[in-house]
Amino acid sequence: MANSTWEKKISSMINESKDCVADNTCQIEDMTIYLHPNVYSPKYFPESKWFGKNLRSVVEGTKTFLEVGLGSGIISLYMARLGLEVTGVDINPDAVETTKKNFEINHQKGHFEDQKSLILYSGIIRGNEKTFDPGYKLVERYIAEGGNHLTENGSLLLGSCCYANIDMLKEIGAKHHYDAQIKVTGKETIGDNVEETYYIIEYVKK
Numbered sequence: 001m002a003n004s005t006w007e008k009k010i011s012s013m014i015n016e017s018k019d020c021v022a023d024n025t026c027q028i029e030d031m032t033i034y035l036h037p038n039v040y041s042p043k044y045f046p047e048s049k050w051f052g053k054n055l056r057s058v059v060e061g062t063k064t065f066l067e068v069g070l071g072s073g074i075i076s077l078y079m080a081r082l083g084l085e086v087t088g089v090d091i092n093p094d095a096v097e098t099t100k101k102n103f104e105i106n107h108q109k110g111h112f113e114d115q116k117s118l119i120l121y122s123g124i125i126r127g128n129e130k131t132f133d134p135g136y137k138l139v140e141r142y143i144a145e146g147g148n149h150l151t152e153n154g155s156l157l158l159g160s161c162c163y164a165n166i167d168m169l170k171e172i173g174a175k176h177h178y179d180a181q182i183k184v185t186g187k188e189t190i191g192d193n194v195e196e197t198y199y200i201i202e203y204v205k206k
């Protein structure tokens, strides 16, 4: 069950993040990041930076990376800076445009498309599955269909957040013949003494 302090904090952050105007920027480490009121903002939600940094150990030895649900593109940007060949899609054209601008201003290359029909959900799940993805239906589609887009030895990664039901995420993997393993977990504060826990889960074909 979601904790109401967390829910209140998240909803105030969502409202705050929508106040920005297109072309506002923020600084994330040494990167300048364009923001957009319709695009998930790494200025307000620390998970994007956390995933970008913590994916490093998970993708070691990998050459290509496909992000489904780019948002501002910051996670893909971290991957491109590691030397991976990056492709990404988002259902939201503003996210694709913002990602392209963020790659340009940070001198990185990638291929991005406004895509509604590929794997169907963000590799990064936000928040409480009961609120945003009841029964993990979208996650299940991601796992069921994502495998069709993997290279040999490729794996599906899922970023998850507070209140993730890890047993259920593993069960969904097993149903589609994947072993699911938590590769990295950690916490970040989102202000007002509210902490979030993050997980990077890898699904490997059995």
Ligand SMILES: C[S@@+](CC[C@H](N)C(=O)[O-])C[C@H]1O[C@@H](n2cnc3c(N)ncnc32)[C@H](O)[C@@H]1O
Residues within 6 Å of the ligand: 039, 040, 042, 047, 048, 051, 068, 069, 070, 071, 072, 073, 074, 075, 089, 090, 091, 092, 095, 115, 116, 117, 119, 120, 121, 122, 123, 124, 125, 126
């Ligand atoms: C919570 S944001 C995460 C963005 C980014 N991965 C990050 O962590 O900063 C989820 C993103 O997934 C995108 N999205 C949602 N449903 C999608 C779908 N069916 N196909 C592609 N992208 C989708 C949304 O537009 C949004 O940009």
